[in-house]
Amino acid sequence: MATPVITAQFNEVIHAPMRLRICGLLQGAGEVEFAAIRDMLGVSDAVCSKHLKVLSDNGYVTLAKRPGQRNGHDVTWVSLTDEGREAFESHIAALQAIAGLG
């Protein structure tokens, strides 16, 4: 099976430190609960929400609400879209090239 070719492409939206980390953890873990992202980044709900909104507005992540198991309230699950995954991988390739690791 042919493997996809990744072109290094610096991405201003993803490069912001918090958004880069969000994309990194979503790429590693797949779909992640909002609270887990917030805890792993060690930021407030508002900060986490703000960055997710930027990524979502750019079509890089999807936010899905589902009934939670603990108290019946809806829980937000976040995952990278195909476009987001591609943009993130291209951005990492660009960073590696800049840092002389590529």
Place this chain on the structure above:
Amino acid sequence: MIAMNTPLQTKPLPASPDARLSAADALSSLTSTREAVANRFTTPMWYKVSVSVGFAIATMLVWALWGGIFSSLSDLQIILCGVAITAVGVVLEVVLVWKMERRGIHWLTMPATPSGWLYGVMAPFVGIGTMTVPIWCNGMAWWMALIAAVIGGVATLLLMNMCDAAMRDYIVAGGSMDKVRLDGDDRRDDKGNELWTRARLLALPDEERRETARRLTSPYWLHTAIGLEAMLCIVSALEVVSLFKIGSHAGGFIIPVGSFVLIYALDTTVTRWTRNAKVDTRMMPASPVSWVLFFAMAITCLIPVYLAGYGFGFTLRSGNVPLAKLAVGGLVFVVLFSIFGQLYDRRRYSDIVKGV
């Protein structure tokens, strides 16, 4: 450290010393993020230690049963011992699932790398294999059994740790756990929002909601199939224990092999229905009556736990599987589980139709 095995095409990019430093910092921050992700997927140490100690204790128990130390115990005491061991194992698994469910990830995954597979398969193999040492070396001294138990326990713990370490390396290197998810709930990816969650059902107009709820209510055979599957798992596992205890005998492999085939067929049928119906399998009860039926169903599940423990103790003691008692107990379980399961399922959807 991008996605593995992916050819890279780079464009010439301006790279001043400051830019290089900034890019290196950004990549370094990613490594710490990936380590945090790996921590979420790692099995807790208390679980790994409990399993290892459990295997060591089980090895000593097998030695005691085989070596005659427990020969003065009555059948009932041996059987109670089997029930206690099974109950502890079930509680351990339930606590693990309860803890992992709170990590905010889809934690049920296969090993991500070949080395992970190797360690993951070897861990239980070594643990269970150590339990059989006192059987193969009949009449071994207590201290030899103790050494075997400790070595087996430590080896199991090390292998489980190595399995986790392999997964950690995979994630830190940029691997995605999404590719090895085991819960198989790709429907949860919400592509086209196809999964029938309670919220989605409640958003429908009354008439459409009633029709959809009717369609989603499980068929009569579903809970019976699940109950039968559980009982077949117990019987086939006990037949394997029996083979270890008294050696191979005429038709000794027929029941386990036949059971595994039936289990596969039942599991495939149940899974197919659930997938086709696109039901949210994590939907919780909505009303007090639903909760009562849910608990009744959960309490019914104690029957196979007891039967497994009883059968385990009995088989270790006598070498024969108590098929008659398992059949009666299993029948009671399957009937009760089917009735409560059906009542619960119907009540759950009737609550949804009412808009609870």
